[in-house]
Amino acid sequence: DAGVIQSPRHEVTEMGQEVTLRCKPISGHDYLFWYRQTMMRGLELLIYFNNNVPIDDSGMPEDRFSAKMPNASFSTLKIQPSEPRDSAVYFCASSLGQDRGGKQYFGPGTRLTVT
Amino acid sequence: QKEVEQNSGPLSVPEGAIASLNCTYSDRGSQSFFWYRQYSGKSPELIMSIYSNGDKEDGRFTAQLNKASQYVSLLIRDSQPSDSATYLCAVNSIQGAQKLVFGQGTRLTINP
Numbered sequence: 150d151a152g153v154i155q156s157p158r159h160e161v162t163e164m165g166q167e168v169t170l171r172c173k174p175i176s177g178h179d180y181l182f183w184y185r186q187t188m189m190r191g192l193e194l195l196i197y198f199n200n201n202v203p204i205d206d207s208g209m210p211e212d213r214f215s216a217k218m219p220n221a222s223f224s225t226l227k228i229q230p231s232e233p234r235d236s237a238v239y240f241c242a243s244s245l246g247q248d249r250g251g252k253q254y255f256g257p258g259t260r261l262t263v264t
Numbered sequence: 265q266k267e268v269e270q271n272s273g274p275l276s277v278p279e280g281a282i283a284s285l286n287c288t289y290s291d292r293g294s295q296s297f298f299w300y301r302q303y304s305g306k307s308p309e310l311i312m313s314i315y316s317n318g319d320k321e322d323g324r325f326t327a328q329l330n331k332a333s334q335y336v337s338l339l340i341r342d343s344q345p346s347d348s349a350t351y352l353c354a355v356n357s358i359q360g361a362q363k364l365v366f367g368q369g370t371r372l373t374i375n376p
Contacts, residue, residue, distance in 0.1 A: 180362055192366040240307055247361045251296045255307040
């Protein structure tokens with residue numbers, strides 16, 4: 150079975166530009182998570198969805214960040230406008246939920262560099 | 265106090281020895297505990313999950329959970345150079361059971 154798929158794998162953009170990161174969760178998983186990882190702050194949860202509905206976006210740093218999940222097999226994380234401090238690796242993960250073990254499986258990540 | 269704490273290391277272990285990684289957590293109501301391995305430049309990979317007190321073994325890996333003391337550990341027997349990575353401890357948050365809170369990770373180096 151295919152794992153979590155993310156695109157692009159690398160993104161370099163200039164400050165002020167819009168950035169869109171994409172994720173396809175594991176088929177059948179009804180939870181989807183977006184994380185950001187930096188050396189300073191480690192792995193941080195930004196937002197998660199259950200059955201395509203955003204449940205907790207308390208980790209989204211500010212209004213420049215938005216996430217959508219239009220269907221069970223696709224989600225986007227958008228940053229507009231981007232800033233150099235947004236440079237990080239962004240991971241998407243999916244799971245079946247805590248009542249079925251809660252194991253989260255991560256995609257390969259998108260390394261974002263904002264210059 | 266951080267919700268999930270790990271010694272950042274680096275932890276250096278000779279090849280063939282037992283590597284011991286520790287993690288403490290603050291939420292007494294946490295029910296699910298995970299260890300992830302992350303190689304440099306790669307994504308976290310789930311290697312162990314544990315839900316009840318005691319030991320759980322999977323190959324060379326053993327996870328140990330003590331809810332009374334609020335710690336979870338990972339033992340790696342017969343350590344190999346390929347085990348060199350950062351190991352992340354993750355605990356489900358009682359504030360939002362689906363959320364995992366990750367420690368900062370312990371960098372492990374296995375010396376040939």
